[in-house]
Amino acid sequence: MSAPSSTRSRSRTGAEIAESVAVHTALLLAVAFALYPVLWVVTLALTSGGLGGQAGSAILPFPTSPSLDNFRIVLGGGGGGSRAWLFWQQVGNSLVVSLATAFVAVAIATPAAYAIARFRFIGSRAGMRTLLATQMFPAVASAVPLYLLLDALHLLDSRAGLVFVYASTAVPFAIFQLRGAFVTIPIDIEEAAMVDGATRTQAFVRVVLPAARPAIAVTALFAFMSAWNEFILAATLLSRETAFTLPVVLQRYVGEHDAAWGPFAAGAIVVSVPVMALFYIAQRQLISGLTAGGVKG
Amino acid sequence: MDDVSLQTESALRVPSSPAHAAGTSTKSAVAASPRQARCVMRGIEKSYGTLPILRGVDLDIPEGSFAVLVGPSGCGKSTLLRVVAGLETADRGSVEIAQRDVTRMPPRDRDVAMVFQSYALYPHLTVRENLAFGLKLRGVAPAEIAKRIAEASSMLGLDGLLGRLPKDMSGGQRQRVAMGRAIVRHANLYLFDEPLSNLDAALRAEVRVEIRRLHDRLDATTLYVTHDQVEAMTLADTLWVMNGGVVEQRGAPLDVYERPRSRFVATFLGSPQMNLVEGVLVRRDGQWLADGGGIVTPIDDERFGGALTEGRAVSIGVRPHDFEVAGTAKAAATLRVEIVEALGFEAFAHGWLRASGPRIIARLEAHHARRARAGEAIALTVDPARVHLFDPSTGLSLDAHASRV
Secondary structure (H helix, E strand, O other): OOOOHHHHHHHOHHHHHHHHHHHHHHHHHHHHHHHHHHHHHHHHOOOOOOEEHHHHHHOOOOOEEOOOOHHHHHHHOOOOHHHHHHHHHHHHHHHHHHHHHHHHHHHHHHHHHHHHHHOOOOOHHHHHHHHHOOOOOOHHHHHHHHHHHHOOOOOOOOOHHHHHHHHHHHHHHHHHHHHHHHHOOOHHHHHHHHHOOOHHHHHHHHHHHOOOOOHHHHHHHHHHHHHHHHOOOHHHHHHOOOOOOHHHHHHHHHHOEOOHHHHHHHHHHHHHHHHHHHHHHHHHHHOOOOOOOOOOO | HHHHHHEEEHHHOHHHHHHHHHHHHHHHHOOOOOOOOEEEEEEOOOOOOEEEEEEEEEEEEEOOEEEEEOOOOOHHHHHHHHHHHOOOOOOEEEEEOOEEEEEHHHOHHEEEEEEOOOOEEEEEEEHHHHHHHHHHHOOOOOHHHHHHHHHHHHHHHOOOOOOOOHHHHHHHHHHHHHHHHHHHHOOOOEEEEOOOOOOOHHHHHHHHHHHHHHHHHHHOOOEEEEOOOOHHHHOEEEEEEEEEEEEEEEEEEHHHHHHHEEEEHHHHHOOOOEEEEEEEEEEEOOOEEEEEEOOOEEOOOOHHHOOOOOOEEEEEEHHHHHHEEEEOOOOEEEEEEEEEEEOOOEEEOOOOEOOOOOOEEEEEEEHHHHHHHOOEEEEEEEHHHHHHEEEOOEEEEEOOOOOOO
């Protein structure tokens, strides 16, 4: 708490104290609400052989005899022995597909968004609206046509096919996000660069791109995450176990008749850790306004 | 190149005879001064859609001269500057810099340097990198870049800031960096787009003097755009007053101030602005008088010459500073004072000459300023040489010498 508010706290009135209590109670409830399922997942993951009897009906779940068995099962590819390499191949699938999606999204969206933000041309508004419209349809709606398309292209069960599909939604979204970023970058700095001796392209590469770096990082992160977490299309388009991405792998633990909640929860943790790490790393970029100070501000 | 600039510190470092003999080029090398170039614009026209912004502008800035474009917002001055920089393309007309037609050239080939109103520093680069940016792009050798940065940095007092990012500096510091980035370029022509408008009043006055000092030292051909008449008056060698997309008048600042060609120029320059009342010309006892709106004053008939005809309707203009409190002399006007703005060394008395007339401002000096009270009537005289006459319909001055160019 900052200095002014701490000095003010000495002379707090009863109403202010009541307000503070109410606010903190509400926040604590919200935190509990958000963390409760996470607590369940952690408990499940650390409890070997599934939750029996009393643990399963506990209001506040807690791993009574913590064990890493579930993690061993997941990392062993669900069967152990010869399947041990499988899980890592699936991790590889997820990584490659997500990174490629992020790369394609940024590579296509950056110049597209810049053009839309800076130049007036016929169709720029209509194009923007069309891009927005593509975001209105749920991915499932296009699952069947996409399946047929990929089948015709012999890209079912392949990483490339999945990247292709993911990019089709990631690119419009990225264009939308980046356009917003480019609009906020003052055109003055590009003009200054051009007067200084830069070509239009040099001004873009050496001045605009660095200034847009935080926005580009965030956009890439979003594309990566949406691909990393995507389940429905992956489940539809992938049928070979070796081609699976992690969400599909996870879902396999919870079958129609037999639900292995322990490995499922352990897998969920394994899958979320990289995303959390990425968020942590990107935090600074998310917050920092790199353009601050370039113009009068 | 004048004597004053030869006396600058850097010029004195070289033996005087070669410097004199070789003239501009030697001094350029020594004082790191920019190459001087003449800039000529002819018939510049520019519209945005159907809205005309520039309607045929001719401009000529001689080598090493400091030209100031001044005018109200929307008069086209910034657009004209951008046309010179190559950031806008003129619909018609030509731009010539250093005897080269640059009308169709991209900004980078024009060899101009520009200081933006927003400073437009590259946010991800340090001050040093900001200064080096244009030089690197132009393939200047690293040693030369370092030398020029050192020069500009010591000229502008940036030495302690070279490692900083723009966001870690104050407005005044950023403004200096923006000027430094232009100085290191050693460009043909320097363009300033309202560079002081984001500074506070005290700093603005300081930097204004600094800019003039830099110009005197570097002798760079400069085109400076501002809406601030103080900047315009104090910085310019030649003042170009723009209005509605055309140059309304050009000249040395004091000439323009003293002989405004039109009502617009008359009221735009000078603060508080010139008082205008409607009246007629009369001839009494062999003397021409302007009479109207509560002012009856003799005028300088030599100045208006052939324009004087009995009964002609005129707009009579008197600057607040040209009124004097009438002692024993016959008063030209009587001001009923409504408000007195006392500024210490002077005061502005606001009021009316006639109940139905326009509001009038008169400046009072010294003890008159101290004594003035609201509600009083003050008898005023005007120096006949300081009375301006304009045609009420065209707004143009009747002064035969107040030529447009």
